[in-house]
Amino acid sequence: MFVDRKEELDILEKKFMEKQFHFFPIYGRRRVGKTELIKQFIKDKKAIYFLATSGSKRENIERFKEAAKEIIDISFVTESWREIFEYLSKHLEEKTIIVIDEFPYLVETEKGLSSIFQYIVDMYLSNTNNFLILCGSSLGMMYKEVLGYRAPLYGRRTGQLEISPLSFKESAGFFKDKKIREKIEIYSICGGVPAYLKEFMENKNIFTLIKEKILSKGSPLLEEIPFILRQEFREPKTYMSILSAISLGNRNLGKIVNYCGFQSKTGIMPYLYNLENLGYIKRELPVTEKPRSKRGLYFISDNYFDFWFKFIRRNMSLIEIDIRKAL
Ligand SMILES: Nc1ncnc2c1ncn2[C@@H]1O[C@H](COP(=O)(O)OP(=O)(O)O)[C@@H](O)[C@H]1O
Ligand SMILES: [Mg+2]
Known part of the structure; x- marks a missing residue:
C-alpha cells in the first residue's frame, strides 16, 4: 500500500524525462517515507x-557491487568509489538511476568521502544522462556534507526534495474504513509520519491500539524518541532534557535554561536552533518582536514527540522502560 506523495513523484518524473544529468539530494526526518x-x-x-x-568502506563497496549486479557487472573494478563511478559513467548504456540511501552512513566510512563524490559528479557523471540520488x-549530516554552502557537494545539485510528514488529509489515506473521529485521534498522536500511522491501521479501538502498539514493552514506538535523538545528535541527553522541559510547560528561554541547568541563555541556543531546524520544536514570537528576539515561546511541533513526552516519558516507571538505558 502506498499513500499519495504525488507532488514529489511528479517532480522526480519530470526531471527524469530530461536528457541531462541530475543530482537530487533527498532528505527528511527518519520514518517520513523517503x-x-x-x-x-x-x-x-x-x-x-x-x-x-555503518560498516566498513570495503563492506559498503562490496554491497554496492552486489546491488548493481542486475544492471551491470562491476565485480572486477577496484575497491574505490572513483573507479567504480568512472566505470559506470562509461559503461552504463541506458539512463540509470543510482541511489545511495542513508548517505550519511557512507560519509563515516572514509575521510573526505563527500569530496570524492564531488569529484565523481564533476568528472564522471555530469556529462552523462544518469540520475544520482x-x-x-540525519539532517545535520546532510547539511554539512551535501546541502550547506560549505559542503563539498554544494552547487552540484540540479534539484532537491525535502520529504515532510503527510498532511491530515493525506494521512487519512491509511484509514479508509475508520470514522473521522478515529482519524483525528490517530493523527493527533502520530502526526503525518507514515511509519507511525501504519501501526494504527488495524480495526481496533484507539485504546487497544495505544496499548498494543506503543505501551507494550519492546514495541518500536515506545523507544522511538530516544532512538531518533541518539541517531541525530551527539548529546542526546541534553536534547532529551530540553524537550522534557518544554513538554512540562517551560515555554520561555529563561525557564528552559533553568530546568536544564544551563549556565547561560547563549549556551542553549545552538540546541534549540537544531531542534527547531529539524522540525521537532517551534518558536512563536509576539508580533511586536524582531525575529532574532530571545522572547519567543517554545512548543513541541511534532505530534508524536509531543505525545511521547506528555504521556510516555512521565510514566516511564509504570511502563517499566529505563530511559537511561534507552539513551
Ligand atoms: N507514502 C507511504 N504510503 C504508505 N506507507 C508508507 C509511505 N511512506 C512510508 N511508508 C511506510 O512507513 C515506513 C517508513 O518509511 P521509510 O520510507 O522507510 O522512511 P524513511 O526512509 O524516511 O526513514 C515504512 O514501513 C514504509 O513502508
Ligand atoms: Mg530510509
Whole structure:
C-alpha cells in the first residue's frame, strides 16, 4: 500500500524525462517515507538502489557491487568509489538511476568521502544522462556534507526534495474504513509520519491500539524518541532534557535554561536552533518582536514527540522502560 506523495513523484518524473544529468539530494526526518518514495520512483526504471550502512568502506563497496549486479557487472573494478563511478559513467548504456540511501552512513566510512563524490559528479557523471540520488535522514549530516554552502557537494545539485510528514488529509489515506473521529485521534498522536500511522491501521479501538502498539514493552514506538535523538545528535541527553522541559510547560528561554541547568541563555541556543531546524520544536514570537528576539515561546511541533513526552516519558516507571538505558 502506498499513500499519495504525488507532488514529489511528479517532480522526480519530470526531471527524469530530461536528457541531462541530475543530482537530487533527498532528505527528511527518519520514518517520513523517503525510502518508500524512492522505491516507488525507481519501480519499472533502470536503477541501482544501494542502502549504505555503518560498516566498513570495503563492506559498503562490496554491497554496492552486489546491488548493481542486475544492471551491470562491476565485480572486477577496484575497491574505490572513483573507479567504480568512472566505470559506470562509461559503461552504463541506458539512463540509470543510482541511489545511495542513508548517505550519511557512507560519509563515516572514509575521510573526505563527500569530496570524492564531488569529484565523481564533476568528472564522471555530469556529462552523462544518469540520475544520482543521495538520500539521508540525519539532517545535520546532510547539511554539512551535501546541502550547506560549505559542503563539498554544494552547487552540484540540479534539484532537491525535502520529504515532510503527510498532511491530515493525506494521512487519512491509511484509514479508509475508520470514522473521522478515529482519524483525528490517530493523527493527533502520530502526526503525518507514515511509519507511525501504519501501526494504527488495524480495526481496533484507539485504546487497544495505544496499548498494543506503543505501551507494550519492546514495541518500536515506545523507544522511538530516544532512538531518533541518539541517531541525530551527539548529546542526546541534553536534547532529551530540553524537550522534557518544554513538554512540562517551560515555554520561555529563561525557564528552559533553568530546568536544564544551563549556565547561560547563549549556551542553549545552538540546541534549540537544531531542534527547531529539524522540525521537532517551534518558536512563536509576539508580533511586536524582531525575529532574532530571545522572547519567543517554545512548543513541541511534532505530534508524536509531543505525545511521547506528555504521556510516555512521565510514566516511564509504570511502563517499566529505563530511559537511561534507552539513551
Ligand atoms: N507514502 C507511504 N504510503 C504508505 N506507507 C508508507 C509511505 N511512506 C512510508 N511508508 C511506510 O512507513 C515506513 C517508513 O518509511 P521509510 O520510507 O522507510 O522512511 P524513511 O526512509 O524516511 O526513514 C515504512 O514501513 C514504509 O513502508
Ligand atoms: Mg530510509
